[in-house]
Amino acid sequence: DARVTQTPRHKVTEMGQEVTMRCQPILGHNTVFWYRQTMMQGLELLAYFRNRAPLDDSGMPKDRFSAEMPDATLATLKIQPSEPRDSAVYFCASGLITSQPQHFGDGTRLSIL
């Protein structure tokens, strides 16, 4: 079964540190999404890519967050500097086109102390 792989699964770090989360989308999928899930806000879309080009990152705090796809097999989400309010579970999902079902990874659980 093809799966979206996210690393690391868990990350605990101190505020001010840089955090990098990685995602390997399913081979052949041309859309990649980054979401953040918290109890308060639910599932928020941070950014999405189509054919490796960023199409929408309006949900992302631009001053500290950045998302890239250096190649078709890797998407990254970076936070620099990290803050305690960034603590959440971050999900990556991939799909064939944006309106069709998305395949989610199991997330990175991030805790900023």
Next chain:
Amino acid sequence: SQQGEEDPQALSIQEGENATMNCSYKTSINNLQWYRQNSGRGLVHLILIRSNEREKHSGRLRVTLDTSKKSSSLLITASRAADTASYFCATDPSGGSYIPTFGRGTSLIVHP
């Protein structure tokens, strides 16, 4: 703002009973999708229903869509303890954005 909103927020039933969850949305859609999320895992796609469809089945799942009321329901029949999870609806708004928008989910607990 989130497009789809699930109701109820939480649902607790006994194994063997049916579980019904509802999703309401605000604007016209191309399709609506239901996902399941087990604790500590990512969302898993269950079923997609297009705006021109009224009902769809997949195993023990039945989804209905009423575009006039802007609502959908997910029925799980003969529930099992393994159905314990959170269930989300995602609406794909018409008008060109093509980005599914998720609700906050219904937390379902099925007691054995």
